Amino acid sequence: MNEAHPVVTDSICTLSEAASKAPELRGVTSGVPGLDELFYVTRFVDGKPRKVPLGGYPSYAVINITGVSDTGKSLMAEQFLVTQAALGHPVCLITLESPAPFVATSLKERAAALGIEARSIDKQVLIIDAATHTPLREDLLSLFNTLAYTIKQHKVTCTVVDSITGFFEEREMLARGVVRRFFHFLKKWHQTALLISQKRSGHEELSAEAAGGYAVSHIVDGSLVLSKVAITTRVEARQYGRAIGELVRLFRIDGCRLCGHNVHTHVMDITDTGVVRIGPPLSKLVGTTTDESGGMRWRP
Numbered sequence: 001m002n003e004a005h006p007v008v009t010d011s012i013c014t015l016s017e018a019a020s021k022a023p024e025l026r027g028v029t030s031g032v033p034g035l036d037e038l039f040y041v042t043r044f045v046d047g048k049p050r051k052v053p054l055g056g057y058p059s060y061a062v063i064n065i066t067g068v069s070d071t072g073k074s075l076m077a078e079q080f081l082v083t084q085a086a087l088g089h090p091v092c093l094i095t096l097e098s099p100a101p102f103v104a105t106s107l108k109e110r111a112a113a114l115g116i117e118a119r120s121i122d123k124q125v126l127i128i129d130a131a132t133h134t135p136l137r138e139d140l141l142s143l144f145n146t147l148a149y150t151i152k153q154h155k156v157t158c159t160v161v162d163s164i165t166g167f168f169e170e171r172e173m174l175a176r177g178v179v180r181r182f183f184h185f186l187k188k189w190h191q192t193a194l195l196i197s198q199k200r201s202g203h204e205e206l207s208a209e210a211a212g213g214y215a216v217s218h219i220v221d222g223s224l225v226l227s228k229v230a231i232t233t234r235v236e237a238r239q240y241g242r243a244i245g246e247l248v249r250l251f252r253i254d255g256c257r258l259c260g261h262n263v264h265t266h267v268m269d270i271t272d273t274g275v276v277r278i279g280p281p282l283s284k285l286v287g288t289t290t291d292e293s294g295g296m297r298w299r300p
């Protein structure tokens with residue numbers, strides 16, 4: 001027995017012991033039209049594999065949502081929170097960007113846009129205001145204790161951090177360490193969680209680096225990459241079926257460890273009331289001629 005480097009027997013278990021503790025995989029509805037069908041599981045029917053839609057984010061997943069500014073990250077997270085709250089599940093938002101009163105206004109707007117009665121979710125949505133309370137941003141243990149307290153007191157099942165980037169601003173080399181601590185904390189507390197990562201425009205749009213940068217995507221269960229393309233050339237106009245000067249929003253699931261997922265890049269839009277919706281894959285638009293510009297317009 002080496003006392004300096006002891007054998008950690010508690011870390012060893014059989015497959016059946018570990019499997020007996022594995023949570024059931026189910027879909028946790030995202031509140032984003034067109035997104036829930038993009039995750040699936042494979043079931044064997046008569047010996048043949050068959051894709052069965054999961055109907056939402058995989059339960060207990062910690063998912064990274066990344067994109068530059070104005071790509072719809074916060075809207076997607078708010079849609080998730082108000083939808084889960086309306087279904088009767090207490091949810092928690094850790095805000096580092098906007099102070100709680102501003103976030104409250106935005107959440108109520110999102111609820112109204114989705115046809116959810118704001119009063120029905122008033123007590124189900126918990127907000128931890130780390131934008132106003134600086135110690136929560138600077139002392140991760142204090143933040144984790146506050147979150148653990150909130151989860152226990154209110155039986156919270158879903159957590160959003162907007163943004164995780166706020167915990168390593170000006171200290172980007174700490175990104176992986178911070179994300180890893182959040183990941184293990186959220187797993188331990190059985191949260192289905194969204195971490196919002198802000199991305200500098202310098203990061204390539206749809207590459208793996210785009211999935212949060214700083215190799216954050218290797219730590220989390222999956223990444224959602226949001227981007228936008230301003231149409232400035234005829235080639236782009238033709239490719240996307242849009243006029244020069246228009247903006248095309250794109251969405252892609254960049255890997256998910258817990259279940260199968262659609263791998264195409266999809267168009268998405270943000271409605272006038274501020275609701276993110278996922279549209280068809282780009283492959284369905286490109287090369288399909290339906291208007292004079294040579295592309296197919298997606299007009300939901």
Ligand SMILES: Nc1ncnc2c1ncn2[C@@H]1O[C@H](COP(=O)(O)OP(=O)(O)OP(=O)(O)O)[C@@H](O)[C@H]1O
Binds near residue numbers: 071
């Ligand atoms: N209430 C609303 N009604 C209509 N459109 C909205 C509304 N709120 C936001 N939008 C549009 O959606 C865009 C995306 O907003 P969102 O706050 O989700 O961006 P984000 O990706 O979180 O950006 P950031 O990284 O700066 O926080 C806004 O820039 C705006 O064009």
Ligand SMILES: [Mg+2]
Binds near residue numbers: 073074075097162
């Ligand atoms: Mg935001």
